[in-house]
Amino acid sequence: MVQFLEVTRMNKNIILCGVGGQGTVLASKLMAAAAMEKNIPVMTAETIGMAQRGGSVFSHLRMGEGIHSPLIAKGTADLIIGFEPGETVRMLPFLKKGGSVVVSSRPIMPVSASIGDAVYQAEEMIAYLKQKVMNLTVVDSEKAMKELGSSKVLNVVLLGAAVRSGELGLTLEDIQAAIQNRVPEKFQELNIRALTYTE
């Protein structure tokens, strides 16, 4: 019985979401690699194919024993790592009661908004998240990208914030090791700065 509780405690359901091309897949790969290093079984599922072209994308990541499906059921995610405010709101039905959200403040305008079919205010999205989510971390991504001098490491900045939220079940050292194993050497220093970046 005790062991069963142990196992349950270790199980984590994490959703990464954003817009095609933002680097959600690499972020989920880094977390999976970090989990594997610790011998934690891990499964992921993500959007691949036609929907990637500027569309909404997600990765589901599940860690722990006794899992069958790579997809997370609504209302059971421990953590949502949102690369874009509107996409984060879209995934909110997946968050469990009391779950945490880490979100990038920078919106990506859909083409539909550009040609006048739809209005999209990112501030409204952030306000809505503040109202709904107790454990919310908003990352000022414009500022982070400016200070880090690269727009390519938003994913790792968000991962760092996710680790600090305490909901990831992984440490900065775990992720750092995964970066060292999986990211080309010339980008490692930048990625590790991004991981440890705080405002």
Next chain:
Amino acid sequence: MHKEFLMGNEAIALGALSAGVNLVAGYPGTPSTEVLETIARQNPGTVYVEWSVNEKAGLEVAAGAAYSGARAMVTMKQVGLNVASDPLMSLEYIGVKGGLVVMVADDPGPISSQTEQDTRTFAGFSKLPLFDPSSVQEAYEMIQEAFEYSEQYHTPVFFRSTTRVCHGYASIDVKDQEEYYINTPEGFIKDSSKWVIFPRLSRINHAKIEERNALLSDVFSEYKRNFIRRETEGAPHRGIAAHGISYAYAMDNLNKDNHVRLLKVSTPFPFPEKLAVEFLDGLDEVLCLEELDPVIERALTYICGKYGLKTRILGKLTGHVASAGENSMESVGAAIAAFLGMEQESQEILDMPPLPVRPPVLCAGCPHRASFYAVKQAMLGRKTIFCGDIGCYTLGNAMPLDMVDTCLCMGAGINIAQGVKHIEPDTACFAFVGDSTFFASGITGVVNAVYNQADMTLIVLDNSTTAMTGHQPHPGTGHTMMGEIVEKISIEKILHAIGLTVVETVNPLNLDEAVACVRNIADQPGVKAIIFKSPCIALTKPSGKSTVDNEKCIGCQKCIRQLGCPALIMNDGKAAIDQSQCTGCSLCEQVCPVGAISGGNKNE
């Protein structure tokens, strides 16, 4: 054994390699593509791998290898199976010597396909045994078993998986290279009584196939991946039958609850009948959790009739499970809760603010946008039809381009344009086809047009790759999956050889030239072609970036409203360009009425 974190399709590839596969052929298609790519990437040098020109060619190549004693695999998506069905239906009557696995990826949803067809149904039709995995680990192991069954029973077999298994990742146990099976092909042994299909041979072999499949139904009743999970004592007499990813959803939803008997069906054809009878024994009701067709539901209903069982079989046919679309953790959870009379909490949020709609769009700088725009401008005010086809360029249907009037299946647009013209002679008929699609199934349509004196304009959108599925090479790219550099097959020369006299090759990013070209040739009689040639932006480095001069921009939004480029946005009443997306294609510069945009690199 060691652990690896693998995508389902990578696991299938590694499983095939560990089963000693000698030859792999296929045609790209989501969600199947990564299987062949992984084989090519991991090729120890002993496997022949090719992207075939289409699925029919791929299956025939694989059949030749299997006739020669090789273990062979052919990969495709479900609609690709339609293309391969001609050789497949006959091949089942001939059989194979080496193991031949037809790996087909189905796409419930559908997420990126035209149909929600079920390869399990195709298995019953074509009489091929079928293997249907539920997880990445199972896919890895099952593909190895599929080769063994194929070889033992001298029949091609289907290995069918769906998007969530193909594209799911998991940390799984895989064999070390030393544990791999090595298959050494014996070679082709001449025997025309065996390898040449004639009506008499087909009749004899048909009887043998039916006999074998009856035997396989018994064999599969003992197969470890078809099994019954028993309920606890005193549980209500209810059961659940599931397959594929729906089995995983069912297991996660049932959690540790053991109050229902569970049947996992990994070989829906031939159906494990004896096991099913054992499963049904004493049950009042069974819920079938399936994606796509109600294959298990029909089989169980049939078995109840055959054996006079009173069990009620519920599922898609009875309205207890959705008849179309992809299953999910929630839909399976809801179906189980309703079946067991349990309450289920709704997870929907009612006060959600309106969210931006993000349909997939052509990338910023995509040359297809320029091609569509040029044809649109040239034909403004004319009665036209624009027949589209399968590829990234299907996205040309979206507003504001709105340049795809029809799309059916690979290569269809070329023939549809001809048909429309025969009925509506005053319409200017265009067919758009990509380079990979042209080679896969466009050429016969052009021959048909020329021979039958059609009147149409063929637009080949040549971006020198198979872009939609992730940039696979094809006959026009000059390289193969074996790493060879080969002579490129010229689309222009093919069109000339078929008999077209007007074949123009134009860079669509030069808007004036492109529009003029369309105007010049659209009204010429007969079949004429324009090849809009410009490489996919994902394969080339941006040559510059366009920027808007705020002083000059009059805020008319013409660039945004006419092109629908995702890099173009409005900012404080002026057009602005997202520098992280812009490739400097310069199309917006050429569209701007006041010359406010500059910096891109046209024609380079």
